[in-house]
Amino acid sequence: MAAAFSCPVFLPSTFSYNENRYHGRIKIKINATSSTKVKTLNEIAGAGKGSSSLATSTEIGHLSQEQIRQRIPTKKQLVDPYRQGLIIERGVGYRQTVVVRSYEVGPYKTATLESLLNLFQETALNHVWMSGLLSNGFGATHGMVRNNLIWVVSRMQVQVDHYPIWGEVLEIDTWVGASGKNGMRRDWLIRSQATGITYARATSTWVMMNEKTRRLSKMPEEVRDEISPWFIDKRAINEDVPEKIVKLDDNARYVNSDLKPKRSDLDMNHHVNNVKYVRWMLETIPDKFLESHQLSGIVLEYRRECGSSDRVQSLCQPDEDETLTNGVEQSLLKNMILTPGIMEGNGYLGPLDVKSYGYTHLLQIKGDSKNEEIVRGRTRWRKKLSTLPYSS
């Protein structure tokens, strides 16, 4: 049944804008304003199987409908006009052009960290989508599905030099590399499309978990054969020694307890999405600090999944000493000196100010006898130059 979709309809290299464009549409006469002759998706599914355009078969399972509607490529694609994506870097990297949408920005018209994390997830999945390796899961390859394996993220680091603003056109590059024997690294770069200036960079490491046993797994040979041809030895962030994040305890300065995952926080894997974790972390920092500071960097170390019934506690602790001591902060400092424009406040780039502020974070599940760590984090902040709204 999947054979019908082995060659999904993608328009090659140009995207024609035409009011009556129906390229790639399954050729069934649809009159959307006529109320009695609308075809159901079931009928369309029948037609998509090669039967006549008047097919009314209702025997089609939902998988074929899903395939018609999603059109996941089963072979490598070089361009995707709908996603505005293309394969770069000698055939193994991915670049996508995106516009910062109105609902992806906060009160100052700048993209939120959450939006950037969402775009990282989206471009990563679209990279796998284009590769022809995507099975019907959350980024898992065909070989992974055969072995009941899913991806889990173990570490994520993001540096934001400039926050994109509403309506700005961005280019996001992403690529993968080896990480130890059984892991994978995925990096991202966000650039302004208009100027080429780098706005943000990120790196992450991923390992495989058995979906049934929930235990970490070695990378099977068949999976290595799928993904290793895509590895590039290039890094978005140069970090010699990954920073160690101390574990907070009940003495932490700020504590937010009894956080409950909601239905809307669950993603396709039926887990609380990582982006939600970051929201819980940042919401624990006092409003007064958040109003006058802007996040410049974050490191996350994931320890454990969080399910929909868990009750979560968020702890955070500001650095007592504002001197810059450890690895991440030094690399951040270096970056700040090299990029004089880093001190962005609401779109205005002012004079160099190297002072930065750090917080240590912990999300944990509060248990009767002991607590279980979900994620440890470090955030770095710079002072905003103005707390006025971006416009008006």
Place this chain on the structure above:
Amino acid sequence: MAAAFSCPVFLPSTFSYNENRYHGRIKIKINATSSTKVKTLNEIAGAGKGSSSLATSTEIGHLSQEQIRQRIPTKKQLVDPYRQGLIIERGVGYRQTVVVRSYEVGPYKTATLESLLNLFQETALNHVWMSGLLSNGFGATHGMVRNNLIWVVSRMQVQVDHYPIWGEVLEIDTWVGASGKNGMRRDWLIRSQATGITYARATSTWVMMNEKTRRLSKMPEEVRDEISPWFIDKRAINEDVPEKIVKLDDNARYVNSDLKPKRSDLDMNHHVNNVKYVRWMLETIPDKFLESHQLSGIVLEYRRECGSSDRVQSLCQPDEDETLTNGVEQSLLKNMILTPGIMEGNGYLGPLDVKSYGYTHLLQIKGDSKNEEIVRGRTRWRKKLSTLPYSS
């Protein structure tokens, strides 16, 4: 200063995919990997003003940077390759092609209502963006800004026949029309790009408010002159008599109190975004019902803005009697009979089942002496055919 941007660089009618594409980029030599010669955005802004490409002026205010980065058109544009948008309907309607992103879907891989509402907001703003009328606010025209006016939504109605799934390509049409003497109607249609089938339809009414006095305003002549040439007399939803939504009181079956807007809930207008209101409404419905039902329609009547310091209470009440009595439900029922595929459960379209379930909603600010209504709502639901995840 705005003159420099009166002719934003948009690529006409074709979108060339080229790895080294720099069309539309401000021609400044940028070497993103070289660490010492990166130009700051201030320097770019200087260059954008017509000075030499080596300009290092730092006197540029943030407005010019914002203009370079946003490139809001000051004249009508017919196509926007970055937004995949084009002007249709004899020059006054707008169509945008979008792909359902991985973070816009819930656990069943179907787009959430929140995502649809976000896409409505986005396409509406992009419509104004293309018109050349957009000033530097949240959809306000130049004439509105001159009169200190902003848009406020007074009513919103959405019908969802099919939920789009992750990766699906959609076409969203939106247009405006007159609503009484001082209001504007905005409608939307969401279609599958592959089949042309309509998935969702929506209509909304908008009035103008004085930004300073917070009082509703008549539509000034200069604003009418701007927007009335864009009016189309066409409706996405035919509704003869708008349903009256009863006001709930403390006897409502389900009550969720002490809801607090968070920083991340504020939009560009520094208000709690409408989408957040819907989340608060839906979260008050018991999980057990939400797990087995899918939202098919919603009507919202906005009464009052909600600020960041308000404490909000969400009430809801299921219909006692499942017979379909009022206007909206009858039009919904009619729609269901005409579109046999409406009973979608997780992508599977099963046999016709006209039974639907209704809830009445109220969000209010709990005051010491009296409560203040924020929004009244009605939701309609259909039973899911399966509560299993979409895939696996």
